[in-house]
Amino acid sequence: GAVVSQHPSRVICKSGTSVKIECRSLDFQATTMFWYRQFPKQSLMLMATSNEGSKATYEQGVEKDKFLINHASLTLSTLTVTSAHPEDSSFYICSASSGTGINQPQHFGDGTRLSIL
Amino acid sequence: AQSVTQLGSHVSVSEGALVLLRCNYSSSVPPYLFWYVQYPNQGLQLLLKYTTGATLVKGINGFEAEFKKSETSFHLTKPSAHMSDAAEYFCAVSDQSNDMRFGAGTRLTVKP
Numbered sequence: 001g002a003v004v005s006q007h008p009s010r011v012i013c014k015s016g017t018s019v020k021i022e023c024r025s026l027d028f029q030a031t032t033m034f035w036y037r038q039f040p041k042q043s044l045m046l047m048a049t050s051n052e053g054s055k056a057t058y059e060q061g062v063e064k065d066k067f068l069i070n071h072a073s074l075t076l077s078t079l080t081v082t083s084a085h086p087e088d089s090s091f092y093i094c095s096a097s098s099g100t101g102i103n104q105p106q107h108f109g110d111g112t113r114l115s116i117l
Numbered sequence: 118a119q120s121v122t123q124l125g126s127h128v129s130v131s132e133g134a135l136v137l138l139r140c141n142y143s144s145s146v147p148p149y150l151f152w153y154v155q156y157p158n159q160g161l162q163l164l165l166k167y168t169t170g171a172t173l174v175k176g177i178n179g180f181e182a183e184f185k186k187s188e189t190s191f192h193l194t195k196p197s198a199h200m201s202d203a204a205e206y207f208c209a210v211s212d213q214s215n216d217m218r219f220g221a222g223t224r225l226t227v228k229p
Binding site for chain 1: 161213222
């Protein structure tokens with residue numbers, strides 16, 4: 001159980017394009033979803049936390065107008081990288097949890113490798 | 118604020134040898150501690166976690182970790198390395214709100 005599907009797994013696009021990444025909880029209701037960014041050979045950096053039906057909470061230094069997060073249902077959250085540029089190239093990972101407490105673990109998707117040419 | 122420090126960005130062991138990956142944490146509240154494994158181009162898989170209770174935690178694939186409050190450590194061990202253990206390992210700390218902070222990661226290489 002507790003499967004999180006992330007799509008697409010890889011995307012390559014031209015500079016200036018907007019890219020949408022989907023994160024779905026397949027067998028549980030995800031009231032909270034997390035979006036992380038991982039640079040090569042580095043750790044995961046939390047970008048934002050989203051609760052279903054509410055606006056996402058962004059970490060300091062993350063541009064909310066650049067990285068649009070929508071969590072419109074209990075099984076789907078999307079991250080849209082608007083007007084992407086080469087510096088946005090990275091590995092983006094989502095996780096989903098059925099609650100906000102520590103007893104509700106985060107379940108991770110397999111990530112999306114975004115390459116901006 | 119919470120944080121973790123993983124000592125050693127790269128650890129190399131021979132197959133069958135002991136694996137020891139080090140993690141020290143900083144937390145102003147009782148910490149919840151995790152170890153995750155990441156294979157290339159994949160997400161994170163939970164190996165084990167400590168929340169409360171027994172300080173020696175056993176996880177999947179033969180891994181275990183011990184919470185030592187006096188040393189603010191949560192080192193990951195496995196008695197005998199297998200080739201399939203080669204991956205990136207992340208230590209993470211969280212509080213009750215599930216706000217998780219990750220270490221920089223340790224790449225484990227297993228030599229035949």
